[in-house]
Amino acid sequence: MSKKKGFLEFVAGNRFIHILLSILLGFLVGAIFLAIMGLSVGEAYGRLITSVTSLKGFSYVIVYSIPYIVVGLSVAFSFKTGVFNIGAEGQFVMGSMAAAVVGILAGGLPKIVLIPLCFLAAMLAGAIWGVIVGFLKTKWGINEVLSMIMFNWVAFYLSNFIAGIPAIHSDGTAEATKNISDNASTLLSKDLINSLGLCPTANWGILVAIAVTVLVWFIIEKTTLGYELKAVGSNKFAAEYGGINVNRSILTALAISGALAGLGGSLQLMGMGSRISVFSSQEGFGFAGIVVALIGCSNPFGVLIAGIFYGALTFGGSKLNLVGAPTQLINVIVGTVVFFIAISIIFQRLRYIRKPAKPKAPAPDKKANGKEAAEK
Amino acid sequence: MAKQYVDMNTPVIEMRNIVKKFGDFTANDGINLTVHKGEIHAILGENGAGKSTLMNQLYGLLKPTSGDILVNGKKIEMNNPRDAIAAGIGMVHQHFMLVQPFTVTENIVLGTEPTKGVSLDMATARKNVVEISERYGLSIDPDAKIEDISVGMQQRVEILKALYRGADILILDEPTSSLTPQEIVELIDIMHNLVKDGKSIIIITHKLKEIKESADFCTIIRLGRYIGTVDVDTVTESDLASMMVGRNVTFKVDKPEQTPGEVVLDVQDLHCLDYRGIEIVRGLDLQVRRGEIVGIAGIDGNGQTELVEVITGLRKGTSGKVLVNGVDVFNKSPNFGFKHGVSSIPADRQKHGLVLDFSIEDNLILQNYGKEPYSQKNILQRDPIFAHATESIEKYDIRPGNSEKRPAGTLSGGNQQKVIIAREVQNDKDLLIAVNPTRGLDVGAIEYVHKYIVDQRNKGKAVLLVSFELDEIMSLSDIIDVIFDGKIVASLPGKGADENELGLMMAGGGKKHE
Numbered sequence: 001m002s003k004k005k006g007f008l009e010f011v012a013g014n015r016f017i018h019i020l021l022s023i024l025l026g027f028l029v030g031a032i033f034l035a036i037m038g039l040s041v042g043e044a045y046g047r048l049i050t051s052v053t054s055l056k057g058f059s060y061v062i063v064y065s066i067p068y069i070v071v072g073l074s075v076a077f078s079f080k081t082g083v084f085n086i087g088a089e090g091q092f093v094m095g096s097m098a099a100a101v102v103g104i105l106a107g108g109l110p111k112i113v114l115i116p117l118c119f120l121a122a123m124l125a126g127a128i129w130g131v132i133v134g135f136l137k138t139k140w141g142i143n144e145v146l147s148m149i150m151f152n153w154v155a156f157y158l159s160n161f162i163a164g165i166p167a168i169h170s171d172g173t174a175e176a177t178k179n180i181s182d183n184a185s186t187l188l189s190k191d192l193i194n195s196l197g198l199c200p201t202a203n204w205g206i207l208v209a210i211a212v213t214v215l216v217w218f219i220i221e222k223t224t225l226g227y228e229l230k231a232v233g234s235n236k237f238a239a240e241y242g243g244i245n246v247n248r249s250i251l252t253a254l255a256i257s258g259a260l261a262g263l264g265g266s267l268q269l270m271g272m273g274s275r276i277s278v279f280s281s282q283e284g285f286g287f288a289g290i291v292v293a294l295i296g297c298s299n300p301f302g303v304l305i306a307g308i309f310y311g312a313l314t315f316g317g318s319k320l321n322l323v324g325a326p327t328q329l330i331n332v333i334v335g336t337v338v339f340f341i342a343i344s345i346i347f348q349r350l351r352y353i354r355k356p357a358k359p360k361a362p363a364p365d366k367k368a369n370g371k372e373a374a375e376k
Numbered sequence: 377m378a379k380q381y382v383d384m385n386t387p388v389i390e391m392r393n394i395v396k397k398f399g400d401f402t403a404n405d406g407i408n409l410t411v412h413k414g415e416i417h418a419i420l421g422e423n424g425a426g427k428s429t430l431m432n433q434l435y436g437l438l439k440p441t442s443g444d445i446l447v448n449g450k451k452i453e454m455n456n457p458r459d460a461i462a463a464g465i466g467m468v469h470q471h472f473m474l475v476q477p478f479t480v481t482e483n484i485v486l487g488t489e490p491t492k493g494v495s496l497d498m499a500t501a502r503k504n505v506v507e508i509s510e511r512y513g514l515s516i517d518p519d520a521k522i523e524d525i526s527v528g529m530q531q532r533v534e535i536l537k538a539l540y541r542g543a544d545i546l547i548l549d550e551p552t553s554s555l556t557p558q559e560i561v562e563l564i565d566i567m568h569n570l571v572k573d574g575k576s577i578i579i580i581t582h583k584l585k586e587i588k589e590s591a592d593f594c595t596i597i598r599l600g601r602y603i604g605t606v607d608v609d610t611v612t613e614s615d616l617a618s619m620m621v622g623r624n625v626t627f628k629v630d631k632p633e634q635t636p637g638e639v640v641l642d643v644q645d646l647h648c649l650d651y652r653g654i655e656i657v658r659g660l661d662l663q664v665r666r667g668e669i670v671g672i673a674g675i676d677g678n679g680q681t682e683l684v685e686v687i688t689g690l691r692k693g694t695s696g697k698v699l700v701n702g703v704d705v706f707n708k709s710p711n712f713g714f715k716h717g718v719s720s721i722p723a724d725r726q727k728h729g730l731v732l733d734f735s736i737e738d739n740l741i742l743q744n745y746g747k748e749p750y751s752q753k754n755i756l757q758r759d760p761i762f763a764h765a766t767e768s769i770e771k772y773d774i775r776p777g778n779s780e781k782r783p784a785g786t787l788s789g790g791n792q793q794k795v796i797i798a799r800e801v802q803n804d805k806d807l808l809i810a811v812n813p814t815r816g817l818d819v820g821a822i823e824y825v826h827k828y829i830v831d832q833r834n835k836g837k838a839v840l841l842v843s844f845e846l847d848e849i850m851s852l853s854d855i856i857d858v859i860f861d862g863k864i865v866a867s868l869p870g871k872g873a874d875e876n877e878l879g880l881m882m883a884g885g886g887k888k889h890e
Contacts, residue, residue, distance in 0.1 A: 224751045227738065234733040241690065241720075241728040242742035243711035 015297060015344070022340035023295075023309075030333040034325060044325040051319040052312045059198040065311025066205040067092070067268040071285050072292030072303040072310075073216050074126075074260035079298040080220055081253035082233025083134075087148030088261040089286025090155030091129045095122035095262025096269040097159045099184070100177050100276050103269070104168055107181025114183045118266050119208075126262020127255040129155060134254035138247040144254075152282065160278050175278040186271045203271035210304065212260065217300035219256070229253045261286060291334060294341050310334075379592045381414035381571040387449065388413050388545055388576050389434065394443035396429055403429040404440075407602045409595055411545070416567055416577045418591035418608070420584075420620050422818045423790030424775050426600040427580045428470075431547050434578075435467045436460040447545075466543025468534045470550040470580075470789060470816060471726065476523040480516050481505045484537045508540055512566050524651040526676050527723065535563075546570065548579045550789075550816050552586055557846050557879070558675065564590045582620075582818035584613040585847075596620055621820045629826050629851050632834065636854070637666030639699075640717070640806050640838035641687070646696035646706075648679075648686050656682050657693070658862035664807065664838040669829065671853030671870065672842045675882050679862040680842050681723065684811055687840075688720050689713045690728075700807055714743055719800045720809035723842075725789070729796040732785030736774065737765035739784045740799050772798040773824060790817040793825070801828050808832050811842045826852060846875060858882055 031041045051057050071088050078085030085091075099118040106114060133151055136142040162168055163177045170176050186203040187193075193202050220226040231239040232249040240246045264285065269276065292310050296302030317330030389411040396404040403426045411417045421427045432438045434445065436454035444451055447463045454460050460467070474483050485501040492500075505518045514532045522530060531551065538546055552560045567577055567590055581587060587594055587608060594611075596603040596619045603619055618624050643662040650656035657679040664670045672680050685691035687698055689710035698706040705713040722728035730739050741750045741761055749760040765780040772794045774787070784792060793813070800808065810829060814822045829852060833839050843849050849856055853870035858881045866881050 222755055224746050224754045224756060227745045227756060231731050231734065231742070235727070235731045237727045238729060238731045238742070241688070241710055241722060243709075243714045245709065245711065 018344035019295060019297065019341060022337045022344065025340050026333040026335075026337035029336040030329055033329060033332055037325075039323070039325050043323050044320060044329070047319055047323045047325075048316040052316045055197055056199055057315070059202050060315045061308065061312045062206050063199060063201050063203060063272060063311075064315045065308040066203075066209050066271060067264045067285050068288055068292050068310045068314075069206075069209040069304055069307030070212055070264035070267055071261050071289030072296060072307050073212060073300060074257045074264065075286075075289040075293035076296060076298040076300065076303050077216055077220070077260060078253060078257040079293060080226075080233060081229035081249070081257075082236070083250060083253050083257070084145060085130070085148070085254065085257045085261070086145055086290065087130065087133055087151050087286070088257070088264075088289045089282055089284065090148065090152035091126035091258040091261035092265040092268075092285045092289075093152075093155040093159045093283075094125040094129045095265030096273070096276060097155075097162055097265075098122045098125035098262065099266035099269050100180055101162065101168060103180030103184030104178050107183060109181075109183060111183045114181065115186065115270070118180075118184050118270060119263060122262040122266030123259035124262070126265065127259040129262070130254035130258020131251055134251040138250055152286065156279060156282055159276065163276055163278050170275070174275075177275045177277075179274045180270065184270055185274065186267070201272045205267040205271040208263075208267060209307070212263065213300045213304045216260070220300070225252070261289065264289070291338055294338055379415070381568075381574075382592050383413040383415075386413040387411065388447065389578070390444075390446040390449075391430070391434065392444045392446070394430065394433060394445070395441045396426075396433060396438060397441045403600050404433075404597075405600045405602075406443075407595075407597060408605070410605075411576050411578055413576055414571045414574055415593065416571055416579060416591045418587040418594040419578060419580045419597065420582070420587065420594055420616060421597035422582075422621060422820050423788045425597045425620075427597055428549060428788070429600075430597070431467065431549060431578070431580060434460070435465060435547060461541060461543070464544035465547065466538035466541050466545070467547040468531075468538050468549060468551055472530050472534055474522045474530055474533060477521060479519050479521055480525070480533050481518040483522060483533055484508075484540050486537075488541065505536070505540070509536055512536070512539055512569065514562070514566065526681060529676075532559075535566075544574075545576045545578070548577065550580055550582075552581065552583060557844070558883075560586065582816075582822075584616050584819065587616060588613060598622055617819050620818065629830055631830050631852075634667050634834070636668040637836060639663050639665050640701055641840060642697070642699040643683075643687070644697040644699070646683070646686060646693055646698065648682050648691060648693035648696075650679075650682055655694070656862050657686070660696075660859075660863050662840075662857060662864055664840050666806070666838055667833055667836045668854040669833050669839040669841055669852050669870075671849035671856045672840070672859050673846060673849045673856050673878055673882055674859035676844060678859050678882075680859050681811075683859070684720070684723070684809055684840075684842055687713070687809060688718060688722075714803075714805070717806035718809065719803045719805035719807065721793075721796055721800050721811060721813045723811035723815075725792055725796055730784045730792055733783055735765075735781045736769070736784055736787070736795055737761050737780045739795055740765050740768055742799060743803060768795075768798040768802070772828075774798065790821045793817060794821065797825060797828055801832060805837070807838045807840065809840045809842070812844060813841070814843075814845065814848060846878060850875065850878070 027045070034041045034044050052061050071092055074088050075085050098121040102118045102121045103114065106117065109117065129151060133144050133147045136147050137144045168177050170178050186205050188198070188202045188204060193200060220230065228244050229249050229252065231242065231244055232246050236246050268285065288310060292303055292306045295309065296306035313330050313334060317327050320327050320329055387410050389409065391407060391409040394404050394407045395402065407430055419427050419430065429438065433440050436457045436459045445454065446452070452463060475486065481498065481502045484505050490497045490500045490504070502518050509516050514536055516529060516532055516536065522533065535551065552563060570577060579591065591608045593605055594608050594616065595605045598620060641662070641664040643660060646657050646660045647655060648657045660679065660683060674680050682691060686693045689705065689708055689712065692707050696706060697704055700713065700717050703716045705716055705718065726732060731742070741764065744750055745756065749757055750764070751757055762780055768774065769777060769779060774791050774794045784795060787795070797813070813829065814825050817825060829839060829841065841849065841852055850870060850873050856868055856870050856873055856878065857864045858866040858878065860882060
């Protein structure tokens with residue numbers, strides 16, 4: 001039936017409003033927790049705001065947000081193309097380790113060669129990590145979510161193992177790798193940082209993140225590749241009927257998504273970490289990427305903003321203990337935001353059912369997914 | 377139809393002056409509808425005329441902008457389908473609302489599952505389902521999964537689901553669109569049994585013949601406006617058709633005589649398995665030549681679906697040859713077949729035909745996005761894509777107009793089909809396969825579709841038509857091949873074919889897919 005443009009526009013507008021509402025609700029729930037703990041809401045949130053609005057604070061926010069943006073793009077890309085890249089975590093770890101290995105072992109190379117080399121190594125490592133999972137899915141129908149979660153752990157232990165190899169391991173007592181060569185670092189020069197009054201880890205990775213945002217948008221919206229991947233993501237049966245090679249598309253989507261997550265890992269390492277510690281638990285950048293992709297509606301530019309927002313929350317949150325509030329408050333806020341966005345997505349998804357499902361009948365999406373799962 | 381069961385003194389549904397607006401668009405503009413106890417009432421209108429919108433208001437899915445709805449003489453306000461179900465209204469949708477990986481039984485009892493303590497009592501559920509299916513004469517396999525059964529079977533499950541809920545007023549949205557002629561006869565019997573029981577039925581349909589055969593009254597809607605309610609006994613099919621489209625409609629397909637050329641599609645000794653791993657196509661031979669339409673007549677489940685899936689590359693066969701212009705496309709990818717001359721209008725338009733999330737313009741280039749002028753050096757060229765869509769929307773009368781950027785999922789079923797036909801016909805391949813191409817379309821749209829199919833034939837293309845509409849097969853085909861039990865059992869000229877004779881051959885040994 002004819003539900004005109006007005007209706008869709010309304011829904012599209014509603015989407016943005018939904019996100020803003022979810023964020024507001026997140027802060028509201030956070031405020032309730034603060035009140036229960038007998039802390040001043042005004043003081044805590046005031047602190048949160050002041051800590052990110054100074055120039056130095058904001059430079060911290062930007063630095064924090066770089067990996068979130070790029071991993072967010074990785075997950076958003078996977079959402080758009082119908083694979084759920086919950087393995088961004090492992091691809092991120094592989095990417096940062098690959099960049100570290102190159103940045104340590106090939107440290108003598110000039111900056112102009114070494115930095116792109118580190119990026120490439122990281123993207124390759126992330127892509128391989130994604131493609132293996134894709135291969136398991138397309139070849140034997142192994143559910144990608146399960147294998148990705150397992151591959152996250154494989155990456156985790158592999159990273160710890162590589163960090164222990166003598167050529168890589170720190171010469172000192174630290175349970176970490178050596179520092180990467182200065183030639184592999186994306187940090188701004190000390191003079192520039194001091195004269196501008198930025199944070200000590202200020203780096204130009206944000207430019208890469210912005211460039212990648214534009215690139216991802218371009219691929220998704222403007223290229224035949226994006227068309228193919230989206231078609232497979234939306235309806236792989238019609239895509240196959242239309243002559244698109246579905247398996248190749250899934251592999252391509254996972255390779256690109258993995259490469260992005262890997263790149264995120266290298267940006268984090270080369271701009272902030274300089275070395276990789278032996279982890280005792282997963283760092284969670286990949287999972288943060290899922291949150292960022294959700295808040296950004298899987299739109300590349302939305303992800304860019306959401307990544308900065310998330311960076312602000314993490315950095316600002318770390319300052320909360322100065323007013324006696326627990327830093328975990330941020331997790332409460334983020335969790336609530338994701339919860340409400342997830343609800344809004346369910347309503348969004350109902351948009352294509354011209355005649356909504358009968359009561360108690362599961363949403364048709366579920367039906368489609370079930371079908372896909374059963375197909376394999 | 378004699379109105380023997382109609383109780384004219386007991387209106388069960390009254391919809392008074394219903395207006396429904398979406399933004400500045402008026403989908404229903406002052407519609408009146410009265411349905412009595414024991415009455416079969418048809419709602420007739422073109423695709424997009426506002427029939428489904430009207431019924432969705434009756435079923436609580438939409439709220440009228442203005443106007444009253446009375447059920448059993450009482451004015452009620454329905455906020456959701458639960459209210460409608462509570463008022464004794466049941467609805468069978470045109471597009472199925474079934475959970476694919478669930479069994480038939482699980483789907484029918486969904487939401488009203490019998491329980492034993494805290495656990496589901498599926499044995500009782502199964503018994504109930506078998507009972508009700510026997511009572512209404514709709515045989516089904518209660519243990520089959522929805523994803524494994526044919527479209528026709530799924531429709532039966534939908535009808536049973538509504539019956540299971542014991543609705544007194546049943547809304548059937550295009551209920552016969554996917555049924556075989558035999559099943560339609562059975563359904564009409566069921567409908568008569570139901571009204572004899574004092575139930576009332578509202579049937580949305582484009583099929584004039586069925587209205588004549590089953591309905592007592594018919595309400596006609598055109599472009600959202602109420603045209604009138606007629607006593608079906610007093611009007612002819614062409615009266616109904618002209619009231620619906622507002623012009624005279626010809627049912628005849630204009631098809632010039634022509635001599636077919638060389639063979640395009642040559643299927644040799646084809647074998648394949650169905651979802652259960654049982655051989656369903658068993659040594660089938662088939663030929664389609666240039667400039668002819670070969671119609672496959674058969675009862676659903678005799679291998680025609682699988683045959684088409686093998687030809688188009690969606691299903692792997694076990695043995696045989698599928699030559700298209702001499703190239704064997706057997707067990708190749710759909711893309712390989714497409715490149716070598718196969719285009720098709722698939723049976724399930726929402727699953728195989730369209731990417732519903734994609735805009736119309738993007739759906740129109742589904743096989744050609746990689747070619748000029750739609751892309752250059754792998755970059756999509758939006759202007760030619762848009763221009764192509766504008767042209768197709770115009771030429772194929774896709775409604776609403778100016779809908780290039782609208783998601784295909786927001787179109788009505790008939791207009792979705794027009795998008796697919798526009799795409800496949802414009803692909804201009806040597807072989808066009810059309811499976812139930814007019815399923816769920818109104819007479820106006822059917823006229824268009826038939827015209828385009830015959831045009832392809834006249835242009836010297838080979839056309840393979842698979843349809844459960846015997847009328848369609850008979851009026852379009854140059855040659856009718858009857859499929860039974862996975863083989864072509866008879867091949868006869870389409871001209872002068874006899875419906876009864878065909879029906880007999882289609883029933884062969886009478887083994888149905890159940």
